[in-house]
Amino acid sequence: MRRKFIFISSVVTSFLVVLGLIFFSLNNRYNQYRFAPNAQSVESVETNRVWLKITSSTWTIDNAITQIHYFNGSSSPNTIWPGVPLSYDLANEAYYYDLPHDVSNYMFTRVDTYYNYLNAKTADLSYTNSINKIYTISGAISGSGEITVTGSYSAFSPLTTTKVSAFMTTLDDGSYICDYNHTLKELNYYYHGLSSFERKQYQETLLYDGVSGSDRLNYLLSKHQIHDESVSSLTAKLELDKTALNVPSSTLISFDLEMFGENGSFISWTSSRNDVLKIINNVATIIPTSSNVTLTLNATLKLLNESSQKSFSIIVEKDPSIQSVNVTWTINLPFAIPSGRQLSIGTDLNDWNPSNTSWGEVSKVSDTQYRFSKSFLKSSESESFVMLYKWVLYSNSDTDMWYGVENAPNNQNRSMTISYASSTLSRTDTISSFENVTSGGSTPVGQGKLTVTSVGGRTIRIYTPSNYNASNTSVRYPVIYMHDGQNLFDASTSFSGEWEVDEAIENLMSSHNWSGMIAVGIDNTSNRMGEYMYPTGYISYSGYTPSGDVYMNLIVNTIKPYVDSNYNTLPDRESTLLGGSSMGGLISFFGGLHHLNTFGTIMAFSTSTQLVSNANTNVPNTLSSLNQNLLTNTKFFLYVGTSGDGSSTWPDTYKGYLTAKGVPTNNVQTYLGQGYSHNEYAWSIHFPIALKWAMGFGL
Known part of the structure; x- marks a missing residue:
């Protein structure tokens, strides 16, 4: 048999690719294959599908695609049909083309070496004629000349699924x-x-x-005298095997599983709790557990084309050698859980991840009462440990997993001592409210008036002092703008108790014959982390994009003009203050610096300065870029607690940055809250001190 092929490309590296053909090696038993299709796909497309298997380390699918040619009886190669996409069969690791028509009589070729050293193979890719046939070619090839190909068909092992x-x-x-x-x-x-x-x-x-x-x-x-049987006969045999199949109803030890039925059925097994009973090599392997666990063991019996299933309920018994304690919490809620939310827990034992709703078991007692159970295995010599936690009404749609966290009184976290001296422990937690999932209206304690409204799409809370008279425009008040507005005035809406800003204002008015001030709280949102980071380029937290500039523009350009227009305010910078804690302290400091023409006093409590990178260089550089006259005429109150409230040195460090740039020492007041931690209670104690200093009454 003789065929002629003309190569029209003069490019030395031009290759032709056989579609559907791998490198064949006949000396390797039955694991050398010809096809790599999914069988059903091949049958469905008949003879219009051709396959491409790239096995050479020097070839990639990219260079192969650009050099695909075919011959249809002419002497010139043709490129692959325009517009026909290359697809990939993941199961068989092969690429394929579904071409517009039958290609049984087309000859596809591949050259896998440089043109001077041809040792190539070609094959007829006809669907019906390809099995067990390979066409071997040999001969020299030149860059633009002809090649004469001779050879014969020989048997080989076909490529299979x-x-x-x-x-x-x-x-x-x-x-x-x-x-x-x-x-x-x-x-x-x-x-x-x-x-x-x-x-x-x-x-x-x-x-x-x-x-x-x-x-x-x-x-x-x-x-073995094996033959196909009728469906009715197979079904009867399956039923016999299924009836005879059994497993223990309870166990403490592993046991063997049947692999074959007496009537020839093949049996496969699955477990509903692989963490307790895992199937390994047809053995039901028991993993020791600290309590009895009920699970389901499923058997699938298959005989020829017929199959049937049988399920068993099994109790895996508690391992007596394991010391553990089962803790049950009873949680009393202030209201029924809204649709789309569920009770969850964030704790130091689950990486403070309330989105892990499978950590422990929650059961509903009533609309306003739930139980939460968790077993703890003893893993050390210690007879007890302290668990820190908070309850959360969690939703999968929350961008902040702490969005629905409980408002715990006067403490950031709940704590419980868990002792192994008893096998069971119980505790009752009563929750008064949840952040962002409120139970009712506002109940401020102060003697003034609290107005809750929406400005620029943001909820704000405006407190006017007890002596405020809207009609008396001759008496005007300084204004403090504060973040996390939910936490400032009302314990029922706060995260963990309130700042008592209203009480602080009224008490200072009473003790120092002061006319008072207006306090504006701006509520946070689910994007609190992003909004409270000013985009300086050196403040960051994984997973959040700093958008503090947008947030500060909302305060300066929308909220402040609204307050100045509707209330008797002193709008100048000397009478306008900015304050907050934690992330709120961070945006107060850096957001305030970028709006010094608006704010004359900045209060930063327990500030998250750990998010500031290379502060020794970056903060001074920022200060140098500001209006120095405004900077040196701004007052700063910098606070930190000494018990779990972050770096206790940051106030003095930042005071050093400020005074080095010319801010007078008496314009920067630092304060250490001895023994106080990171919570609203601590800030309620120290906000009155900051307010008293800012209003000129000293510490």
């Missing part, structure tokens, strides 16, 4: 061939699950000893 390959390999194992049950399993469970094309692949394959798959199959069927 993974299922056919596994079946073929297993039946060539001597121990399986000689064993009735193993052979029955392979034929029933695998062979009868193959498509007709996959069966054809196996039957026409030459196995490593020269025996065809068809011959091997017939031999085994005859040897």
Whole structure:
């Protein structure tokens, strides 16, 4: 047989690719294959699908795609049909084209070396004629000349699907061939699950000893007297095997699982609790547990093309050698949980992750009462440990997983000592309110008036002192703008108690004959972390984009003009203050610095300065870039507690930054809250001190 091919490209590195052909090596038994299609796909597209298998380390799919050619009886190669996309079959790790029409009589070629050293192979990719045939070519090739190709067809092992390959390999194992049950399993469970094309692949394959798959199959069927049976007969046998199948109803130890039924069915198993009972090599392997666990063990019985299932309820008994304690909380809620939310817990034992709703078991007692249970295994010599936690009404739609956290009184976290001296512990937690999921109206304690309204799409809370008279415009008041507005005036809406800003104002008015001030609280949102970081380029927190500039513009350009227009205020910078704590302290300091023409006093409590990178360089550089006249005429109150409130040195460090840039020492007041931690209670104690200093009454 002789064929002529003309290569029209003069590019030395131009290659042609055989679609659907891998590198063949006939000296490697039955694991060398010709096709890599999913059998059903091949049958459905008949002869218009061609496959591309790239196995050479020097080839990639990128350079192969650009150099695909085909021959349809002419002497010139043609590029692949325009507009036909290349697809990928993940199961078989092969690329393929679904072409517009039958390509049985087309010759596809591949050259896998440089043109001077041709040792290439080509093949007829006809769907019906490709099995067991390979066309070998040889000869020299020049950059732009002709090549004469000669050769002959020879047998080889076809490329098959993974299922056919596994079946073929297993039946060539001597121990399986000689064993009735193993052979029955392979034929029933695998062979009868193959498509007709996959069966054809196996039957026409030459196995490593020269025996065809068809011959091997017939031999085994005859040897073990195996034959197809009617559906009714198979169903009856399955039912017999299913009836005979059983497992222990309770256990403390691992046990064997049946793999074959008496009537030839193959049995596979699954467990509903792999953390307690895991199936390993047909053994129900028990993982020790500190309490009794009820689970389901499922068996699937398969005989030829018929299958059936049987389930067993099993109690895995508590391992007496494991010391543990089961803790049950009773949680009383102020209202029924809204739709779309669920009670969850954030604790130091689950990485403070309330979104992990599977940590512990929640059960509903009533609309306003729930129980939460968790078992703790003893893992150290210690007889007890302290657990820190907070309850959360969590929703999968929350961008901040702490959005619905409880408002715990006067403390950031709940704590509980868990002792192994008893096997059970119980506790009752009563929650008065949740942040952002409120139970009712405002109940401020101060003697003035609290107005809650919306400005620029943001909820704000405006407190006017007890002596405020809207009609008396001759008396005007300084204004302090504060973040986390929910936490300032009202315990029922606060995160963990309130700042008591209203009480602080009224008490200072009473003790120092002061006319008072207006306090404006701006509520936070689910984007609190992002809004409270000013985009300086050196303030960051993973997962959040700093948007403090947008937030500060809302305060300066929308909220402040609204307050000045509707209330009797002193609008000048000397009478306008900015304050907050934690992240609120961070935006007060850096947001205030970028709006010194608006704010004359900045209060920063327990500030999250750990988010500031390279502060020794970056903060002084920022201060140098500001209006120095405004900077040196601004007052700063910098506070930190000494018990779990972050760096206790940050106020003095930042005071050093400020005074080095010319801010007078008496304009910067630092304060250490001895023994106070990071919570609203601490800030309610120290806000009156800051207010008194800012209003000129000293500490």
